[in-house]
Amino acid sequence: MPRESLPARIAAQREQRIGEHRIRIRRTVLRRDGARCEVAGADGVPRWLLNFCGNDYLGLSQQFAVAGALQDVVSREGAGGMASHLVCGHHAEHEALEREVADWLGVPSALLFGSGYMANLAVVQALLGRADVCVQDKLNHASLIDGARLAGCALRRYPHADPEGALRQLRMTPDGAALLATDGVFSMDGDVAPLKQLALVARVQHATLYVDDAHGIGVLGEEGRGSIADAGLDAAAVPLRLVTLGKALGSYGAVVAGDADLVRHLAETARPYIYTTALPPAQAAASLAAVKLARREHWRREKLAALVQRFRAGARRHGLDLLPSDTPIQPLLCGNDAVAVAMAAALERMGFWVAAIRPPTVPEGSARLRVTLSAAHADGDVDKLVDALARARDYAQAGASSGAVVV
Numbered sequence: 537m538p539r540e541s542l543p544a545r546i547a548a549q550r551e552q553r554i555g556e557h558r559i560r561i562r563r564t565v566l567r568r569d570g571a572r573c574e575v576a577g578a579d580g581v582p583r584w585l586l587n588f589c590g591n592d593y594l595g596l597s598q599q600f601a602v603a604g605a606l607q608d609v610v611s612r613e614g615a616g617g618m619a620s621h622l623v624c625g626h627h628a629e630h631e632a633l634e635r636e637v638a639d640w641l642g643v644p645s646a647l648l649f650g651s652g653y654m655a656n657l658a659v660v661q662a663l664l665g666r667a668d669v670c671v672q673d674k675l676n677h678a679s680l681i682d683g684a685r686l687a688g689c690a691l692r693r694y695p696h697a698d699p700e701g702a703l704r705q706l707r708m709t710p711d712g713a714a715l716l717a718t719d720g721v722f723s724m725d726g727d728v729a730p731l732k733q734l735a736l737v738a739r740v741q742h743a744t745l746y747v748d749d750a751h752g753i754g755v756l757g758e759e760g761r762g763s764i765a766d767a768g769l770d771a772a773a774v775p776l777r778l779v780t781l782g783k784a785l786g787s788y789g790a791v792v793a794g795d796a797d798l799v800r801h802l803a804e805t806a807r808p809y810i811y812t813t814a815l816p817p818a819q820a821a822a823s824l825a826a827v828k829l830a831r832r833e834h835w836r837r838e839k840l841a842a843l844v845q846r847f848r849a850g851a852r853r854h855g856l857d858l859l860p861s862d863t864p865i866q867p868l869l870c871g872n873d874a875v876a877v878a879m880a881a882a883l884e885r886m887g888f889w890v891a892a893i894r895p896p897t898v899p900e901g902s903a904r905l906r907v908t909l910s911a912a913h914a915d916g917d918v919d920k921l922v923d924a925l926a927r928a929r930d931y932a933q934a935g936a937s938s939g940a941v942v943v
């Protein structure tokens with residue numbers, strides 16, 4: 537028997553994805569202007585769309601002071617990162633950002649990573665080994681799952697937002713060290729983890745609680761300190777957390793913040809920290825400017841919260857099937873992959889960009905439109921989106937009942 541052919545296998549897999557409406561294509565953004573962006577069409581004709589699928593929740597990515605900080609440092613220090621942090625890449629701009637984030641969150645220590653994905657790999661890989669267990673929410677971000685794979689530890693997943701399930705999993709694995717890891721705000725659902733109860737579970741089971749606050753930071757809590765502060769928990773209850781800089785903060789990169797000994801251990805041993813080039817100092821400067829604005833400009837959070845309520849009220853009036861969420865992530869459940877794709881296409885024809893999220897990013901049978909709101913949106917933008925969603929739904933239903941969903 538000859539060996540299986542890789543090219544033949546991937547071609548067959550792609551055919552299958554096409555048949556299942558699961559093909560993923562990149563769209564090219566030509567220009568951004570606040571919540572609007574110009575996108576290259578399939579026919580090559582560019583079009584301006586109102587963007588409802590980004591994660592720039594506070595509208596900081598094009599803010600003058602954020603872009604200006606980047607420009608200042610680029611002109612002085614150049615574009616690159618030079619080397620890894622432990623060689624000669626560690627710069628005062630990185631250091632200043634780490635200090636600011638630690639001060640913001642009221643924790644002893646913070647460590648800057650190239651991205652949230654790498655930071656999650658680093659945390660789980662550096663803390664756990666083969667004899668240990670990582671207990672995780674079923675809907676955690678893929679990077680936390682991959683971190684456990686890299687660590688080689690046992691991985692146990694409990695039903696979504698179920699502290700009892702977490703407790704059961706930890707009881708079943710009493711030997712070895714344990715990390716209890718959860719998203720603070722779930723990225724595809726928008727709901728908030730039951731952090732208080734999880735902190736209790738971690739305490740009684742002598743597990744370390746790690747909260748990935750990629751979508752909570754900047755948005756929730758006083759001064760935007762995130763889901764942990766919003767739950768009234770302190771640094772003792774949550775020894776380690778992830779803050780991503782590429783979402784509400786409008787920049788790029790991520791910070792792991794918390795207990796000084798744990799953070800130092802990451803800096804000295806985590807492979808995704810050591811074996812990669814440091815972020816450009818200018819990018820850290822942009823992040824620092826963004827953190828300062830996120831702390832100070834409460835109106836961004838207030839406006840965002842008002843837009844969320846406006847969107848939900850409008851959706852309710854139209855009978856749209858939203859998941860329960862008070863965060864800027866407002867998914868509309870479609871169930872069927874083809875319906876989600878057809879609705880996204882209809883929305884685009886009406887001038888709106890909303891992403892159809894399908895398995896394996898979400899569980900089978902739960903394809904959805906993931907609507908995200910931003911302080912860069914206006915009330916009228918949200919009103920227009922609600923009307924367009926209702927029309928797209930009616931269109932997709934008509935297509936489905938005639939048996940021909942046109943994409």
Ligand SMILES: *Cc1c(COP(=O)(O)O)cnc(C)c1O
Nearest residue numbers: 651652653677719723750780782
């Ligand atoms: C986006 C995201 C990450 C990864 O962060 P990046 O900085 O984009 O790599 C990690 N966790 C969650 C929950 C996320 O949504």
